[in-house]
Amino acid sequence: QVKLVESGGGSVQAGGSLRLSCAASTARSPWYSMAWFRQAPGKEREGVASINSNGRSNYADSVKGRFTISQDNVKKILYLQMNSLKPEDTANYYCAYRGTVYYITPTLLPDQYNDWGQGTQVTVSS
DSSP states (O other), X not given: OOOEEEEOOEEEETTOOEEEEEEESSOOXXXXXXXXXXXXXXXXXXXXXXXXXTOOEEEOTTTTTTEEEEEETTTTEEEEEEOSOOGGGOEEEEEEEEEESXXXXXXXXXXXXXXXXXXXXXEEEO
């Protein structure tokens, strides 16, 4: 099991930027997918962006062109750079990990992930 710890959340005005980080406590599998999800009160958990061990990424339509997912494989940190933030981006953001023994494409399906962080709150005011 991989322990994940998110940081970087906060409160910003619309149009602002934040960068989220997710630190993994242990070495990751050779093949993996990692992702950022978010959940607003009263709404289902939504996949935001994902990346696999090859660096291939996948984004939700709602964040394409505004958010960028990246990773530092040496430090085992996953990032989410969020620009041009909107009030509808307000949510608790979670980091997730799935390690496998075979190649996996980056997925935004929450039931595909085994390990989750505790979340970090992002609040965007208008």
